Amino acid sequence: MSELPAIHFNDVSKYYLLGSRRAHMRYLLPEFLQSKQAVPSDEKGRITNDHNILWALKNMSLEVKRGEVMGLIGSNGAGKTTALSLLAGIISPSYGEITVRGRIGALIKLGAGFHPDLTGRENVYLNGAILGLRKSEIANMYDDIVQFSELEDFMDTPVKRYSSGMYVRLGFAVAVHTNPEVLLVDEVLSVGDVSFQSRCLNKIGEIREAGTTVVFVSHNMHHVASFCDRVAYLNQGAIQLIGSPGEALAAYTADLMTKQENENMEDGSDMREVNGTGRMVITDISFLNSNGITVTQVQYNEPVTMRVSYKSNEPIENPLLDLVARDTTRGNMFQATNRDFGVEFGPIGKTGHIDITFEKIPVNNQVLNFFVTLWNSTHTERFDWKRFIKLRVVGNPASSGRFLFDCNWENVPESEVINV
Amino acid sequence: MTTEIKVLKPKRPFSASFGLLVQFRELLWVWTGREIKGRYRQSALGFGWALVQPVFQMVVISIIFGGFLKVSSGDVPYPVFAYAAILPWSFFSGSINSAVPSILQNMQLVTKIYFPREILPLSAIFSRLVDFTVASLVFIGLLWWYKIPLHSTIMYVPFLLLLQIVLAAGIGLLGAAVSVFLRDISFAIPLAMQLWMYASPVIYPIDQVPERWRWLYMLNPMASIIDSYRQVILNGQPPDFGYLSIAIVIAVILFVAAYWYFKRLEMAMSDII
Numbered sequence: 001m002s003e004l005p006a007i008h009f010n011d012v013s014k015y016y017l018l019g020s021r022r023a024h025m026r027y028l029l030p031e032f033l034q035s036k037q038a039v040p041s042d043e044k045g046r047i048t049n050d051h052n053i054l055w056a057l058k059n060m061s062l063e064v065k066r067g068e069v070m071g072l073i074g075s076n077g078a079g080k081t082t083a084l085s086l087l088a089g090i091i092s093p094s095y096g097e098i099t100v101r102g103r104i105g106a107l108i109k110l111g112a113g114f115h116p117d118l119t120g121r122e123n124v125y126l127n128g129a130i131l132g133l134r135k136s137e138i139a140n141m142y143d144d145i146v147q148f149s150e151l152e153d154f155m156d157t158p159v160k161r162y163s164s165g166m167y168v169r170l171g172f173a174v175a176v177h178t179n180p181e182v183l184l185v186d187e188v189l190s191v192g193d194v195s196f197q198s199r200c201l202n203k204i205g206e207i208r209e210a211g212t213t214v215v216f217v218s219h220n221m222h223h224v225a226s227f228c229d230r231v232a233y234l235n236q237g238a239i240q241l242i243g244s245p246g247e248a249l250a251a252y253t254a255d256l257m258t259k260q261e262n263e264n265m266e267d268g269s270d271m272r273e274v275n276g277t278g279r280m281v282i283t284d285i286s287f288l289n290s291n292g293i294t295v296t297q298v299q300y301n302e303p304v305t306m307r308v309s310y311k312s313n314e315p316i317e318n319p320l321l322d323l324v325a326r327d328t329t330r331g332n333m334f335q336a337t338n339r340d341f342g343v344e345f346g347p348i349g350k351t352g353h354i355d356i357t358f359e360k361i362p363v364n365n366q367v368l369n370f371f372v373t374l375w376n377s378t379h380t381e382r383f384d385w386k387r388f389i390k391l392r393v394v395g396n397p398a399s400s401g402r403f404l405f406d407c408n409w410e411n412v413p414e415s416e417v418i419n420v
Numbered sequence: 421m422t423t424e425i426k427v428l429k430p431k432r433p434f435s436a437s438f439g440l441l442v443q444f445r446e447l448l449w450v451w452t453g454r455e456i457k458g459r460y461r462q463s464a465l466g467f468g469w470a471l472v473q474p475v476f477q478m479v480v481i482s483i484i485f486g487g488f489l490k491v492s493s494g495d496v497p498y499p500v501f502a503y504a505a506i507l508p509w510s511f512f513s514g515s516i517n518s519a520v521p522s523i524l525q526n527m528q529l530v531t532k533i534y535f536p537r538e539i540l541p542l543s544a545i546f547s548r549l550v551d552f553t554v555a556s557l558v559f560i561g562l563l564w565w566y567k568i569p570l571h572s573t574i575m576y577v578p579f580l581l582l583l584q585i586v587l588a589a590g591i592g593l594l595g596a597a598v599s600v601f602l603r604d605i606s607f608a609i610p611l612a613m614q615l616w617m618y619a620s621p622v623i624y625p626i627d628q629v630p631e632r633w634r635w636l637y638m639l640n641p642m643a644s645i646i647d648s649y650r651q652v653i654l655n656g657q658p659p660d661f662g663y664l665s666i667a668i669v670i671a672v673i674l675f676v677a678a679y680w681y682f683k684r685l686e687m688a689m690s691d692i693i
Contacts (some may be wrong), residue, residue: 025602027691028685046575089428089535090531091691092428092430093430096430097429099426100426100428110545113529128452129446129532130534130535132444133446134446135450245608
């Protein structure tokens, strides 16, 4: 007998009526009194486009096997939290049907539904009651919960006085100790101190070993890659891809970089426009790989040459080239002139090019924006300035962080190997 | 190992509501306890407030209506007559005044975790039973002071109490659900409760209402409920079952309809933030 999935989304859609008070009052009327237009439809998978309706989830179908750890990734507003809230039964689907087999423990965005005026202790009991546990069952696990959260001294303090870290600690402790069969985890690991984070990770590991089904939402790609058996990549409420963490993360980071490229398009450089005195002009900027082929994308660990072509009608002695590289958050990652590297160009030709070769650009899945300026030798006259020259650097989707240092990994046993 | 299977559909069947509520009964008691503890927390007088309010009301009403205006109270002294009505009325209006905003006040919980939402207004009502009990102690003192004998008809009181809880639950559920979508309800309810008090025989006896309008007046379920309290406690008479059955029908129909409507709106509540 093949086992039934722990979680099954069957063509699920969810819409919200946006904003106005009139939209809210719409809920108060029975359907037959509303005009046909008022109720959005997705008959045969078609989603209506209406600016008063926000489709948080569109025709989502997904199966999660028992004991599987399913990751959900995507940008803000992609529908990750909506999917979790639907699973937790907080909101109901507009269309479609969700089947969940097993008791759910949920951590939706900072805290599993605590009442601010109640003390930590009262909230533990309240939460247990909400999860359908009897008072005696909660009493049995109370000590473990307190110990895990390390909040012994704060259990009689109202949770409104808790820091956000304390809040999450207690929420996580309750959720994992109530022995859920399906655990929903939303961005908890981004909060709390280091020691708590590592205990969370260990606890999640334990839970996985015990065969609990986990749905895991995080913006930390590293966590997603290391925890999840499979990952679903959501974009604007629709599933783009379900696959191995590697596949899903690669698709997501590729889309993110495309978005980053398009974001600054309006600032995009126009090669014909001269920003300076124009006595020497940059006519073209391109990137070449090690085979001399023009590229727009390189790997973080491969060499790349930036070719700045110029022309001039006057003799110019020893120009300076100032190069800036920024990431999309517009922070400078690199700024230098040829002189900083101890290089002088000397006299130039009527036309020619300057090659700047990078052994490698060790950044992780970033779209770099280059700014190139040509100055005279004394840095007093700007000839030309070209902006937002883009280069996409592909790193390792499974790692997080802005940089990706190229490194070798090796284990060196210094005594005989311990056999398992 | 038994595994609970949950199917989440756009609409939950109303017929399943009661079973779910039974399943979550533990939460109903925990939340009721929280309401009781929370209400007078950080006040020096504590549960004393449950006493002060009806007693002062009784004193003021007795001076103005019993003393100055000489409103007839039949065979019983006016203060006892008034307090016999203020007691259930305070319970009733207190129930509704705390049930209606109960969902809005707990939105941070409603948007985070699922439980049958009717637990919030229902606990608000149950928690008012404590105030009612505390205030009843004064009533017992009053009966003793005015040497009013206890009648066996006092046996009807639990039934009257249940009836007014059902009525309050109907109105509370309706108000709590609608106020999430239409905040005006939260402002309108206290006003409505004030007007309703004048439309009920709290400060005057029912026989002051003109005979030919009596039938209309008695369509107000609280009118026959309050009158019944006076009958069974002060006069030792059974309630007027004719009028009381109207109240029962209205209360039950209102409760079922309100509960159905509440469950229909329940899942949309967390869509409104």
